[in-house]
Amino acid sequence: MSNMTDVLKEFIFNTIKSIIDSPDDLIVTVPISTKSVIIQIYVNQADCGKIIGKKGRTIEALKILCLAIKNTNFPEDSRHILLEIMEDENSKFVYQPKV
Numbered sequence: 247m248s249n250m251t252d253v254l255k256e257f258i259f260n261t262i263k264s265i266i267d268s269p270d271d272l273i274v275t276v277p278i279s280t281k282s283v284i285i286q287i288y289v290n291q292a293d294c295g296k297i298i299g300k301k302g303r304t305i306e307a308l309k310i311l312c313l314a315i316k317n318t319n320f321p322e323d324s325r326h327i328l329l330e331i332m333e334d335e336n337s338k339f340v341y342q343p344k345v
Contacts, residue, residue, distance in 0.1 A: 250320045251276040251283065254312055254327075258285055261308065266293035283325050285312065288332045297331055305329055 255276045263269040266289060273288040289297065298305050312327045 286330045
């Protein structure tokens, strides 16, 4: 079985690549902390809205799918999944789920 970060990175990369206008600018990194798996998505600023979606629905769906992948394939891992959309060095959108 593959590493969880590789599976999530490949899923996010392939999914987002199909919905944005500038797929050549897409970079996905997955740094891990002790309590979180942080999926950082670097895209062209013009594509941020497509990833976020209306009222955050697209990014919420991506997060739910990532959780489903993690919980199905790696049930012993209790870390949280966070999605960050990185526009550039000076601005950052961090998705925080509704509690």
